[in-house]
Amino acid sequence: MYTNKRYGLTLLTILIFGSAVIGLPYTIPIVHATSNTNLFVSAEHVQHNNHFSDSRVIKVVVSDPDIHKLNQQYGEPLVTVNGKRLRMMQATDGNWYAYFADRNQAIASDKTSSVGIRGVNFGTFCGTSGDTFAANLKTGLSFAETMGYTVATKVTGSLEGSTVSNPITNSCLATGGITGVFLEDVIRHYKTINTNPNGFGLGLNMTAIGKVWPIIQLYDFSTIPSTVTVDYQKAGGDQVVHFTFDDINKIKK
Template identity: 50%
Template sequence: MYRQDVTVTFAVLLLIGSVTAGFSGYNPVQNASASTNPNLFVSAENSQFQNYFAGPQVIQVIVSDPDINRLDQAYGEPTVTINGKKLRMAQATDGNWYAYFADRNQAIAADKTVGLAGKGLDFGQFCSSLSTFSPKAGVDYSETKGFTVAKAGITGAVDKPANAAAITACTTATAPAGAKITHVIREEKTLNTNGAGFAANANYTGIWPVVQLYDFSGFPTDVLVDYHKAGGDQIVLLHFDRIPTNLISTSVDRTAYPVNSQVFVQMNDPQLNIDPTEEDSWTWGTNATNSTLYYQAFNRNGGADADGTAGMQNLIGNLTNFMFNHNGQFTLNPAAQGVNVLDFQKNGKEPLKSADGTGRGQTNAVRTASIGFSSAPVTFIESGGVNTGTFADWDGGKIANLITSNTQAIRDVSATIRYNDVSTSIVGGFGFASLTVTATNNTWAGGQKIPVTLTDTDANRNSKITEHLDLFN
């Protein structure tokens, strides 16, 4: 009898969610506008968000100019102004010149929320513009509304000032000792200490990074950053105001989810980008009846930062003071129709704990060291690099904080998320599978391999990776 050996190859067609990609990695030259300011990079310059910034965001200014980038040559400090007031620049070991600035009143409001030095929105300690302390000969901050230093120990420096009038002059002439406490700039560049070049001394490196403060309180305020370069000024115009609602969005990766599938949520909100040097992390207690918000509960690698310490301060009551409008509060209902659609799970950005040790469960089964059961903690980490304003609930391994329940009961029911006063549904839904056999001229010759394609949306549990499905006879 004739025998035919058959080899069948299956391929699962994955439905890949359409998610707007984050911006590329941080590069000051690439991100600067080549036509108008090729040597000036300002972290809040972003066409997607129309150059808006708000609240206690720290803005980084970089002058990347080959005319003044050698480390072994002394240059005059590049002249940069903020609305006509001088912004002091310092050269780092990469040859670029750096400065940081923020709104004075917002920096004060943020710093007052700090529960433990070096955690949360810690700006460091405050000095007035009348300070006689100078980090280097010829450097003062007299054209600002004050400045902050990264370490404690300078005479006259004030921690958590009650208001602008409470900021006093700093007078110490020696470098501060101790650990860095500024937490809103975590990956600053190292200053150039080459004696033949910028020659940053122990005073300068001891207070670095310095945040220079200005008064933008009469918002909406236009903020003009001007690099006065020989041959023509290079200018970036920013807007300090509440972020327009139409610039903020939240999206999910698919319209319907099978059981036990990753739920990828992306949030676009530039106001959440506090630190211009490192990815920011925000953790919400998303239970609408017990809404909470924490900055840097976890670091960018998912390790505990403020979580489990006195630095874990709930900021939900400060949103109005921080110029948040409808944004800032994120809530989640995992059972909008009474059937639980979503579970919470640990990943590489949020180490959830559960009684059974799996790090997964419904709201009453998961917690962090500081956020209790039934609070529904979800962490978003800045995605695609620093200064993107794009935040995601997944880690580098494409594992999300949220996953659909492993039960057929989720069919045609939903969970809801709400941010910026806009609700988005996460719907449980199943599809039909199909098999397609592809034969040349509808003929299958003996001994010939033939491709067989299986299309099954329910087998697609993770839309961000290529999955493999093994089928056995």
């Protein structure tokens, strides 16, 4: 029998001691506050008043005992970033995960890293116009409300940061052409996706997901400072966290 209290304590421990999951171009001491029962966001920390900046990748976790079983089909938890859909995937621990970052900063940072060199490699970039990769990866999956997304390896139509345009206009196609060569380095520790066909694995390309995950969804926070709101629209009441995307020099003060 699971309780919200147990999940809250577990995720708080993970987020405090697991802050190294995000490969950062700079280091910020992170002390996480958990202001919601089921929604946990890695940028939520008291020391910097929920500010983040540059190419930092934000991890979002929904830990909800109502949608936790691995062998049962659930509707995907509805989570948004500034009103735009953030697509969540269930991992083998029963929790739901997603990652997001600022598009402009992700592209700029990726351009500074050579392929195969540890640093701020985001993998390869995909635009949303004409995209067929997402729906072939998982039935009903679409990243249409984002400004693009990255996958961990090369797929048909994806481009590395050195050649991708901004805005991202290239389309990623189907799930063919996956090289399996892992190019992403900004997320170094992540959960394995649940492939149980009786649960989240229904309609999932089980071969492809292990090669392209983690996926980073990109949004536009180009106005400095930008208000960023993450909203888990849970039945019975929304769980919301507010952030500010700002200049790193202001955060360090």
